[in-house]
Amino acid sequence: METIFSYHHLREFTHEVFIRMGCSLDHAALATEVLLSADLRGIDSHGIARLSGYVRLWEAKRINTRPDIKITHETPSTAVVDGDSGLGLVVAPYAMEVAMRKAGEVGTGWVSVKNSNHFGIAGYHAMKALERDMIGMAMTNASPLVAPTFATERMLGTNPIAVAIPAKEQPPFVADFATTTAANGKLEILQRKNEEAPLGWIQDKNGNPSTNPHELKNGGALLPLGGDREHGSHKGYCLGAIVDIFSAVLSGANYGPWAPPFVSFLPLAPDPVGVGLGHFLGAMRVDAFRPADEFKANMDTWISRFRAAEAIPGKEVLIPGDPERETYHHRLDNGIPVVAAVVKDLQDLAGKFDLNF
């Protein structure tokens, strides 16, 4: 049920779709790179599978493909960026660049973004810092699908956090995770296979535990990391809330249940409390704390010591970023598997724009 496409093939096609949407050449190239970094890293839910979703948001005039992205407020270590309803795929790289420039000047840079849209995988943006010997951080709020502890109402997105930390000989530490028990993408996989979800991932509309992967369509909700109160779901709720506030209350974007949905068929919340979706990007120069070589050598020790930790027989202790890096290299060489439903979706898109896929 999957077809393998080369990265090159998917890139050509995606680039052309962004061009047809009206993006500049630079923006189309950047948006393509950011979007497909998800497919390369194995986060299939956030890559080319979403391309038609971006097109539908553009058709609904919720995405401006010729945005005037700019800084609206700043201090030496902070800025607010207005994305002018642009693709998050190009707004977030702009904001991350501002954060890194400020880190270069005063040690750290922190940028809260308003008036944006879905920015792809958080990890892409955080990893941009690595090549400059900086720690990168990226977070974003998202369509409300998550019920806080004890709530039956969806108030938060899956609000991911990514942190990328450079090492010397070892590959970098790259954490990139939704602040829910399981990302929505994992649920989508179970939906396609019609398999049950583990308890602790979702609840029904009354707040009862559920294993039905289709429960969200019936008013159910994803659960914060922890799953239930006894297992610390209030901590996952805190994390999702912090991401929401840093991304959207600091910047002036829509927060909580007002966050604009990714799917264009859902209406925007009435009486918005801000503009568009919000992100938060950060960069810290490691030599703002200690010599970069010394820091990176200690990261090598950290990584090799954790990788060597005693493990359950047959298992190994992974370093955050290990699985995605392996997938990246494998898919770059051997191609990217795309499930039939997404292939169909892309063929429809090709038809719409008179392209080949």
Add this chain to the structure above:
Amino acid sequence: METIFSYHHLREFTHEVFIRMGCSLDHAALATEVLLSADLRGIDSHGIARLSGYVRLWEAKRINTRPDIKITHETPSTAVVDGDSGLGLVVAPYAMEVAMRKAGEVGTGWVSVKNSNHFGIAGYHAMKALERDMIGMAMTNASPLVAPTFATERMLGTNPIAVAIPAKEQPPFVADFATTTAANGKLEILQRKNEEAPLGWIQDKNGNPSTNPHELKNGGALLPLGGDREHGSHKGYCLGAIVDIFSAVLSGANYGPWAPPFVSFLPLAPDPVGVGLGHFLGAMRVDAFRPADEFKANMDTWISRFRAAEAIPGKEVLIPGDPERETYHHRLDNGIPVVAAVVKDLQDLAGKFDLNF
């Protein structure tokens, strides 16, 4: 099995113990305030129950009560602070002050601390930022008790994260949580009552799920938030790792399994990779992003909207910090309950220093 003591009584006693340990008047007063903020906020495991532990660390010459705390490296928005083996209870407030001063100057301030000891509750330090219209953050590494996903070895502490965010009319948002399913203090409560722990909190020495609250004495481990791989324990492991790296690799403290244990009867790890324990403190001026009044009015909206979220019948959606604030006011007025084992411990301490308790 509990005795109620007034805050005043516990404060007088604790202050005198710190004086007998050789602290200056200023340091004794500060350490007392920080330590007992845990008891007032209902985090009993981190308050006066630990006082005799600090005394034993001092007797073992692992705590220097006359520290020369200083900045060893800095940029406009960052610093590394050397705690000179001082009480974390006084080192962390110094570092937080540095972070807030830098935030005043360039928008944000970020301080990584080495050569410190246990700093009490993270929330105390983060909340210092509130009175200056700043967002405060505090984290620390801690005695290795937690096994990463698939590990049988204890590699990380319960590594808490606190984030405090000011509002206008509403009380502030204060998240303060261990990056494990359950904090060690919750396990201690079950140990005293000889009750079973829920599955997902701990594992035995072979990595099997366990409900025995005494399992850590047999080589077992606490589990990262999420509990197991299927429920996202790799995310809790990421969080604990990020806290460890920000607190100790950035500063030059001991990280991972090298973090010095709080209990004085355990030896320090051979071949240390740094000095003492590490913390990470941060402050962001909200008006470095948007006018403070505007930000705080939106936080009021955030808080009241979340508090009004539809809830499971009989339950309500809480705002992070709600339960601790209620406990704080109640205990300040009505006294602090101290369990018999801790009362006995404090009476022994009184005997040692020829004090009354």
